[in-house]
Amino acid sequence: MKTRILQLLCFIILTFNTMAFAQDQFKVLLFTVQDTWHYECIPSAVDAFHKMAAEQQFKFDWTQSPEDLAKKLPSYDVVVFLNANADNLTNEQIEVLKAHLNNGKGFVGVHSTSDSEIRNTWFDDLIGGVFKDHPQFQAAVLTNHDSNFPSNLHLPEKWLWSEEWYNFKSLKSDDITVLLSVDENTYDYQKGYDEIPLEGMGKNHPIAWYQLYDGGRSFYTTLGHKPEAFQNKMYLDHLFGGIYWAAKGEKKQ
Numbered sequence: 001m002k003t004r005i006l007q008l009l010c011f012i013i014l015t016f017n018t019m020a021f022a023q024d025q026f027k028v029l030l031f032t033v034q035d036t037w038h039y040e041c042i043p044s045a046v047d048a049f050h051k052m053a054a055e056q057q058f059k060f061d062w063t064q065s066p067e068d069l070a071k072k073l074p075s076y077d078v079v080v081f082l083n084a085n086a087d088n089l090t091n092e093q094i095e096v097l098k099a100h101l102n103n104g105k106g107f108v109g110v111h112s113t114s115d116s117e118i119r120n121t122w123f124d125d126l127i128g129g130v131f132k133d134h135p136q137f138q139a140a141v142l143t144n145h146d147s148n149f150p151s152n153l154h155l156p157e158k159w160l161w162s163e164e165w166y167n168f169k170s171l172k173s174d175d176i177t178v179l180l181s182v183d184e185n186t187y188d189y190q191k192g193y194d195e196i197p198l199e200g201m202g203k204n205h206p207i208a209w210y211q212l213y214d215g216g217r218s219f220y221t222t223l224g225h226k227p228e229a230f231q232n233k234m235y236l237d238h239l240f241g242g243i244y245w246a247a248k249g250e251k252k253q
Contacts, residue, residue, distance in 0.1 A: 026247040027059040029076040031069050033084040035112070044227035045082055052240055058247075070096040078106040078246045082224070085116040086123040094120065101126070101216030106246025109220040110239070114166065126213055127220050128176040129168035129206075135198055137164055137225065140187035142180050142207060150249075151208065151219065151241030152179055154234065161235075165189065166222045167201050172211070180208040180221070208238075210245065217246045 030049055032042050046062055053060035061076070063069055070093045073079055079100060086094060101107060107126060115131035116123065124130050139162040144155045165182050167189075182205050189200035208221040219242035229235045 025058050026077040027075065028053070028061070028078045028080060028243060028247070029069070029072055030060065030062040030080045030082060031084050032062070032064050032082045033088055034064065035083065041083060041111075041224070041227050041230065044230040045224075048230040048236055049080075052236060056240060066090070066093050069093065073097065073100050076100075076105070078108060078243055080108040080110065080243065081113045082110040083112045085113050086120045087116050087118050094123065097126075098122065098214065101214045101218075104216055106217045106243075106249070107213075107219070108239075108242050108246050109218070111164075111222055111224040113220065114168070114222070122214075124170060125172060125175075126218055128209055128211055128218065129171040129220075132167045132169045133192065133198055134164040134166045135187070135189055135191045135200075136193065137162065138187040138191070140165060141183045143183065144180060145178050149179055149210070149241070150245045151210075151221070151238045153241060154237050155180075159234075161223065162226075163207075163223055164225045165205070165207070167198065168206070171206070173204075175213075176206070176209040176211045178204075178206040178209045180223075181205050182207050208242075210242070210249075212250060217249050219243075219246050 030046070032045065034042070049060055049062065061072065063072065066088050073096055079097070109127050112131065114127045114129055139160060142159040142161055144152050144157050144159060146152050147155070165187060184200050184202065184205055190197035192198045208223065210217070210219045221238065221242060223229065223235060223238065
């Protein structure tokens with residue numbers, strides 16, 4: 001009896017240690033901000049991140065406080081700005097984010113992270129482009145430009161998805177590597193929210209990309225407007241692939 005109890009205890013200890021080690025393959029800090037357009041996404045996204053962290057065995061934490069972000073960030077490998085941008089950060093908190101990149105760590109921006117009202121050149125360049133406008137929510141066809149990149153491994157060459165198709169200004173075309181683009185022939189890019197037609201971006205309309213930036217790694221995807229996206233496995237695998245690359249990808253610029 002004592003032998004079986006000892007065996008059981010050893011098994012529990014071994015299992016616990018193995019799980020603790022596996023969950024620390026890298027550490028991800030999620031930063032979200034409540035806003036008028038995307039607040040419904042936050043509960044779905046946080047729940048999805050908890051499940052993703054358990055399935056993929058990485059350490060996960062979440063904050064909505066800029067002060068908490070700056071305090072915790074040095075201990076994490078990747079920070080994910082989900083519908084959060086530089087508008088809520090002080091200059092000191094931006095400096096903490098800069099140090100994170102300078103130390104060779106990773107950044108992931110999701111959806112409206114490019115939609116800052118206050119211009120900060122360093123942060124705009126970190127994202128790779130500045131949000132301009134978008135037409136009404138529509139389905140369109142995406143092109144997969146790199147089936148070997150972690151965020152795109154599972155995606156077909158052409159992918160039908162419904163989204164707010166962001167148009168950009170100040171796009172760093174020479175620095176970013178485009179992973180997904182949207183075909184403007186497959187949706188009404190002029191259909192805005194008033195009678196003034198939008199212009200679109202033409203033949204080259206990037207939707208997701210990555211870059212080496214200021215010593216670290218930056219991945220950005222515009223996808224993820226609706227809460228339902230965070231219940232979609234193809235989308236979550238796309239997002240996890242970006243996180244994985246930001247944590248484990250190229251080390252030198």
